Amino acid sequence: xxxxxxxxxxxxxxxxxxxxxxxxxxxxxxxxxxxxxxxxxxxxxxxxxxxxxxxxxxxxxxxxxxxxxxxxxxxxxxxxxxxxxxxxxxxxxxxxxxxxxxxxxxxxxxxxxxxxxxxxxxxxxxxxxxxxxxxxxxxxxxxxxxxxxxxxxxxxxxxxxxxxxxxxxxxxxxxxxxxxxxxxxxxxxxxxxxxxxxxxxxxxxxxxxxxxxxxxxxxxxxxxxxxxxxxxxxxxxxxxxxxxxxxxxxxxxxxxxxxxxxxxxxxxxxxxxxxxxxxxxxxxxxxxxxxxxxxxxxxxxxxxxxxxxxxxxxxxxxxxxxxxxxxxxxxxxxxxxxxxxxxxxxxxxxxxxxxxxxxxxxxxxxxxxxxxxxxxxxxxxxxxxxxxxxxxxxxxxxxxxxxxxxxxxxxxxxxxxxxxxxxxxxxxxxxxxxxxxxxxxxxxxxxxxxxxxxxxxxxxxxxxxxxxxxxxxxxxxxxxxxxxxxxxxxxxxxxxxxxxxxxxxx
Amino acid sequence: xxxxxxxxxxxxxxxxxxxxxxxxxxxxxxxxxxxxxxxxxxxxxxxxxxxxxxxxxxxxxxxxxxxxxxxxxxxxxxxxxxxxxxxxxxxxxxxxxxxxxxxxxxxxxxxxxxxxxxxxxxxxxxxxxxxxxxxxxxxxxxxxxxxxxxxxxxxxxxxxxxxxxxxxxxxxxxxxxxxxxxxxxxxxxxxxxxxxxxxxxxxxxxxxxxxxxxxxxxxxxxxxxxxxxxxxxxxxxxxxxxxxxxxxxxxxxxxxxxxxxxxxxxxxxxxxxxxxxxxxxxxxxxxxxxxxxxx
Numbered sequence: 001x002x003x004x005x006x007x008x009x010x011x012x013x014x015x016x017x018x019x020x021x022x023x024x025x026x027x028x029x030x031x032x033x034x035x036x037x038x039x040x041x042x043x044x045x046x047x048x049x050x051x052x053x054x055x056x057x058x059x060x061x062x063x064x065x066x067x068x069x070x071x072x073x074x075x076x077x078x079x080x081x082x083x084x085x086x087x088x089x090x091x092x093x094x095x096x097x098x099x100x101x102x103x104x105x106x107x108x109x110x111x112x113x114x115x116x117x118x119x120x121x122x123x124x125x126x127x128x129x130x131x132x133x134x135x136x137x138x139x140x141x142x143x144x145x146x147x148x149x150x151x152x153x154x155x156x157x158x159x160x161x162x163x164x165x166x167x168x169x170x171x172x173x174x175x176x177x178x179x180x181x182x183x184x185x186x187x188x189x190x191x192x193x194x195x196x197x198x199x200x201x202x203x204x205x206x207x208x209x210x211x212x213x214x215x216x217x218x219x220x221x222x223x224x225x226x227x228x229x230x231x232x233x234x235x236x237x238x239x240x241x242x243x244x245x246x247x248x249x250x251x252x253x254x255x256x257x258x259x260x261x262x263x264x265x266x267x268x269x270x271x272x273x274x275x276x277x278x279x280x281x282x283x284x285x286x287x288x289x290x291x292x293x294x295x296x297x298x299x300x301x302x303x304x305x306x307x308x309x310x311x312x313x314x315x316x317x318x319x320x321x322x323x324x325x326x327x328x329x330x331x332x333x334x335x336x337x338x339x340x341x342x343x344x345x346x347x348x349x350x351x352x353x354x355x356x357x358x359x360x361x362x363x364x365x366x367x368x369x370x371x372x373x374x375x376x377x378x379x380x381x382x383x384x385x386x387x388x389x390x391x392x393x394x395x396x397x398x399x400x401x402x403x404x405x406x407x408x409x410x411x412x413x414x415x416x417x418x419x420x421x422x423x424x425x426x427x428x429x430x431x432x433x434x435x436x437x438x439x440x441x442x443x444x445x446x447x448x449x450x451x452x453x454x455x456x457x458x459x460x461x462x463x464x465x466x467x468x469x470x471x472x473x474x475x476x477x478x479x480x481x482x483x484x485x486x487x488x489x490x491x492x493x494x495x496x497x498x499x500x501x502x503x504x505x506x
Numbered sequence: 507x508x509x510x511x512x513x514x515x516x517x518x519x520x521x522x523x524x525x526x527x528x529x530x531x532x533x534x535x536x537x538x539x540x541x542x543x544x545x546x547x548x549x550x551x552x553x554x555x556x557x558x559x560x561x562x563x564x565x566x567x568x569x570x571x572x573x574x575x576x577x578x579x580x581x582x583x584x585x586x587x588x589x590x591x592x593x594x595x596x597x598x599x600x601x602x603x604x605x606x607x608x609x610x611x612x613x614x615x616x617x618x619x620x621x622x623x624x625x626x627x628x629x630x631x632x633x634x635x636x637x638x639x640x641x642x643x644x645x646x647x648x649x650x651x652x653x654x655x656x657x658x659x660x661x662x663x664x665x666x667x668x669x670x671x672x673x674x675x676x677x678x679x680x681x682x683x684x685x686x687x688x689x690x691x692x693x694x695x696x697x698x699x700x701x702x703x704x705x706x707x708x709x710x711x712x713x714x715x716x717x718x719x720x721x722x723x724x725x726x727x728x729x730x731x732x733x734x735x736x737x738x739x740x741x742x743x744x745x746x747x748x749x750x751x752x753x754x755x756x757x758x759x760x761x762x763x764x765x766x767x768x769x770x771x772x773x774x775x776x777x778x779x780x781x782x783x784x785x786x787x788x789x790x791x792x793x794x795x796x797x798x799x800x801x
Binding site: 001026028030031033034035037040041058073074077078079080081082085087092126152173174175176178181182183184187188190191192193194195196197198199200202217218220238251271279299305347348349351352353354355356357358359366367375 | 528626737795799
């Protein structure tokens, strides 16, 4: 601990050579708020209020009966403003004789340096269940998380996502990690953030109403730049809706559900295999961008059983956390550079004495509640993702070469869309298919590019028209946009999509 | 004893000395935001004395707060500190502790934060015997938002949202903690600084869910609105009306507007922590297949 500000400000100027009592008090008069706790509870009544005021307008304590002061420091224990304390002359002299400058031990030297490199490394083989499996999307997503290095899940049961936590609970004791079923989704979505600051890679899982409950903590993760993956196995809503049936109606909630301006990344798998593969990607993106990653499954993908191939650990690339290499003195928890808007991280227990808050904060992480800090922080939180929008494009293109009609889809709906597009192609229609695997940030620029020649773009989705609004903004003004909404509870009939393609072609 | 040389007049400000609380604070953030004669700062003094006495490595202590006046404590402490969302300090602390069991995790928050919006988490962390020390500064009101009724507000007390006096029965926090399974339960007031510091010191050393309630004045809202005087008057009230009763039945320690205040160490028992129970259970049931978890 460096020198402290005891000598700043108008400390008492008393000449104390006389040493009337066994001890004395030290007062930082400028921070005193005049509560009189020290004066009233001084066991020897040696303090009184000053006649003069401090700069805040308070009378402060003075040692009016120095001969009575024992230096017991009860005043120091009472003072709610840390403005007064007492010390015995004996202790002061002993310390001086020993050459100890201060009455408290200095803090420890900076901890050993770690790597800041984020070059991908091979997955830990302990967590990788290499082989061919016949499992549903929920189980595959869980295996993806374990393979990606997830060692802490806090969850709360909710249909249709529960199999993910059930599998983790049975798998993790053999891998080395923790599963805890919390008392609600609010708890689970913040327990994972505590674990992230304890150094773990983390995941939280939910559906429907649980996703609504988690919104506040998704905002916290945005604000505190806590890496983690949030899985939403979408079911029909609003409210309790259709617990056992599919929907894609949380797409806008994933993006905008938490209050305040923010930017997140959302991935959408359409098969159990992709639940595994994209989950690895989700964890890696969480580490690269230090933001919550939304993993937007749905009931059908979650419960659909298919072949899932899990490769050997050396074939799975995992991005390590961006732990700082800076010394304790240099490290500022939220400092970034112009080229890299993602700050270096640390974890509790490393001696950095970090402060992490959901309040608007400066580079040290300290609350700083003003427009200038807010502007700088929010622009960076958003900028660190928007400036990498091109890196975050993940679109699967199919039959796009001569396409005049383009079906744009994501998640489970893309499987039905593909069947309709294949059917239309057989009928000789010039139709292509774009499948979005990352939906947020919405790949507007790339879609505009791909759909330049398209006369009509069609978007089927299991909601009443959510992502289609983004699509409308993305395509050029001459392109017609057709929405095929569906309220959820089942998937589209391929014929419904085919019909719109035929209509567009005629 | 060495006597300072008397060759020149010695000014108090020239003596190499430091307020013992200062090394524990982020000094660049002082003065703090708390009102004159608020007791939260006093509890912080007690906590820092407890940290000193415990001799623990401060780098291995983390403090987690929720939202509100007491929720600001984490931000002033020179420890790894986390200022989380309203009511959720305990589940955050749960995740932190389980991710790194070597840490001593302290939750420091107010009565509204911990027992109203965070009541569910409080209950379940105590039930699980999560290894956390929870310090609840109870000032009977929501201070940060302007003095609304809290689950701890005594019957009859006026609050901005109970303008004609509170008619809801308050929670008895030690009873709640006891009933849910806390292994250490104590209540002190900010008048009882030495006892509070000692309780915190014991709490830091205790394994399992520790609950320490510290009654503290909110002079600006609770005391003023109820014509109870200033902070110092509340402390004098604590002095006059407190009864020290170690081992008291927690069901009997509920608080009233102007009645007696039972203080003391009510519960001190042993129970396996969540993590110990997990490790023991998996070792027993899974044998050599289990990968023992140490963080």
